[in-house]
Amino acid sequence: MKLHQQRTCIGCRTITSQDELLRWVLNQEAPLRGVQLDLSGAASGRGAWTHGTEKCVQHAVRRKAFSRAFRSSVNDSCVAQQFAAYEDQSAKGRLSGNHDESGSEI
Structure with missing residues (x-):
């Protein structure tokens, strides 16, 4: 039985x-x-961890949680752009019918 590592979302x-x-x-x-x-x-x-939701990412940026997690001042201005690109990419993957888990197509 494989143990799953637990992490804390810095947003919520x-x-x-x-x-x-x-x-x-x-x-x-x-x-x-x-x-x-x-x-x-x-x-x-x-590493710093967030849920894959816009709400958690926005909370993390607003609370300056990235700076605390990395223990130094960081430029987190591009976080929202990167997250939007990630959402677009994952939405395209869902629409194309590709399944990452099995490697098969619908």
Whole structure:
């Protein structure tokens, strides 16, 4: 039996399985340390987690939760744009009939 890691959403502060959350990491290349969505979950370094809802992402930005999670000042101005792009991409995947779990098409 595989144990599921528990993480806390920095937007709503709810503890949830890591499988149900999105991981955000710091982009070290920018002059101002920016926040970047880590869809693969393989980026190195500290991560911050949010639910895949606009409400939780907006709460995290408004509460300056990314700065607290990464323990430094970060530029979180592009978070909303990245989340919107993620939603568009996942909506297109659902409409095309592709299933990531099984690898089959409808």
